[in-house]
Amino acid sequence: MAVISNKWVGVLSFFLLLLLAIPTDAAPQRRKNGNGNGATTKGNGATTKGGATSKGGATGATAGGATAGAAATKITQATDGSTILDKTVNVNGLSLRYKISAPADQFTAESGVTGGTATAGANGTAGLNVLLHGDGGQSFFDFPNQAVQDNLMGVAILAPDPNLFWGGGSGLDRTDGVAHSAAVNELIQTQLPQDVAFDMTNVFFMGVSGGSLMLSGFFMPAFGAQYQTGVELNCGALAPQVAVVDAATMIASNRIHFQSTKDELALLQDAIPASIAAYEQLATDAGLDATTVGTLQTVDNTPNGGGHCGFDEQGFVTGVQLMADNFANVMGAQASGEVTGIGNVLTVIRCRERAGCIYECRTSPKNDLNGYRNNTPC
Numbered sequence: 001m002a003v004i005s006n007k008w009v010g011v012l013s014f015f016l017l018l019l020l021a022i023p024t025d026a027a028p029q030r031r032k033n034g035n036g037n038g039a040t041t042k043g044n045g046a047t048t049k050g051g052a053t054s055k056g057g058a059t060g061a062t063a064g065g066a067t068a069g070a071a072a073t074k075i076t077q078a079t080d081g082s083t084i085l086d087k088t089v090n091v092n093g094l095s096l097r098y099k100i101s102a103p104a105d106q107f108t109a110e111s112g113v114t115g116g117t118a119t120a121g122a123n124g125t126a127g128l129n130v131l132l133h134g135d136g137g138q139s140f141f142d143f144p145n146q147a148v149q150d151n152l153m154g155v156a157i158l159a160p161d162p163n164l165f166w167g168g169g170s171g172l173d174r175t176d177g178v179a180h181s182a183a184v185n186e187l188i189q190t191q192l193p194q195d196v197a198f199d200m201t202n203v204f205f206m207g208v209s210g211g212s213l214m215l216s217g218f219f220m221p222a223f224g225a226q227y228q229t230g231v232e233l234n235c236g237a238l239a240p241q242v243a244v245v246d247a248a249t250m251i252a253s254n255r256i257h258f259q260s261t262k263d264e265l266a267l268l269q270d271a272i273p274a275s276i277a278a279y280e281q282l283a284t285d286a287g288l289d290a291t292t293v294g295t296l297q298t299v300d301n302t303p304n305g306g307g308h309c310g311f312d313e314q315g316f317v318t319g320v321q322l323m324a325d326n327f328a329n330v331m332g333a334q335a336s337g338e339v340t341g342i343g344n345v346l347t348v349i350r351c352r353e354r355a356g357c358i359y360e361c362r363t364s365p366k367n368d369l370n371g372y373r374n375n376t377p378c
């Protein structure tokens with residue numbers, strides 16, 4: 001059939017638009033039994049990108065501190081010509097699937113990557129940008145940070161959770177945040193060096209939605225003092241939910257950027273300013289002056305119209321890709337702050353507290369309210 005009538009083209013386009021309009025990785029979701037939102041979005045992510053092997057039990061040969069998984073190791077090519085290793089291991093009793101994107105010769109001989117010549121555990125010249133996806137796993141499957149950028153190779157890890165929520169639980173209540181954070185740290189410290197040569201002193205983090213909740217709520221408090229690099233918290237943030245280990249070091253040695261949108265989810269419009277205020281307070285408690293805090297901690301929520309994580313004012317997937325493509329511009333040592341379509345995102349945070357409630361988080365130099373609502377009625 002060579003000709004499709006205009007009427008059918010119209011109908012098809014309508015359904016195509018409907019499909020595109022369905023959010024694929026909407027975030028902080030309430031866990032529901034059966035076919036809740038979380039389960040639906042997880043299904044999309046897992047089926048569209050062939051995630052069938054992601055959650056199997058892991059058994060097999062040991063590799064470093066972790067156990068190699070039953071899921072088949074896959075090797076594919078990245079958008080920039082790098083090699084992607086996709087693997088599942090058991091870490092602390094949790095099945096962790098992860099991807100590493102690196103130049104072929106940076107992989108270890110044991111990794112199975114053709115041309116991998118590095119020695120397991122050897123220091124490499126490049127660092128890592130470790131991405132934790134949002135609820136449902138979309139950004140793990142998309143792997144928006146797969147291109148080597150600013151001397152950082154891409155890593156993405158899939159949450160060891162039935163609904164693919166980082167930190168487990170649901171909404172802002174991430175009940176497995178401690179265990180998941182410990183597993184991520186263990187993977188980086190003991191498993192990744194078996195796969196690829198990288199510089200352990202140059203490991204950065206990028207969160208998307210639920211991944212940002214875990215990074216800010218649990219991972220940075222527990223392990224930030226160890227990494228001393230930076231974290232980009234996209235469309236999500238929590239105040240620390242656990243004691244901050246070596247708080248003075250953690251806060252003084254990490255760059256933190258909070259990136260959101262004006263039309264962020266209501267739940268996050270409260271949680272993000274609370275997180276900003278908490279991290280600023282840690283810096284103040286550590287005796288850092290305002291200028292130093294302004295260099296370390298930045299915030300932007302200029303984008304409007306793209307919804308949750310829609311940093312390009314279009315949608316989730318392209319919005320997250322935009323922030324991944326501009327990671328060096330935001331987090332790099334020489335970051336310009338310029339993100340195409342947004343402008344300069346490196347605005348400085350100033351939160352004010354009155355009688356225990358945070359009533360505004362301003363940014364300067366723009367010095368506008370930047371869309372954040374009062375997080376506590378004063």
Ligand SMILES: *[C@@H]1O[C@H](CO)[C@@H](O)[C@H](O)[C@H]1NC(C)=O
Pocket residue numbers: 123124125126199200201
């Ligand atoms: C690894 O090598 C880089 C230079 O390539 C160096 O800057 C870094 O300090 C080294 N890291 C470790 C852990 O020795």
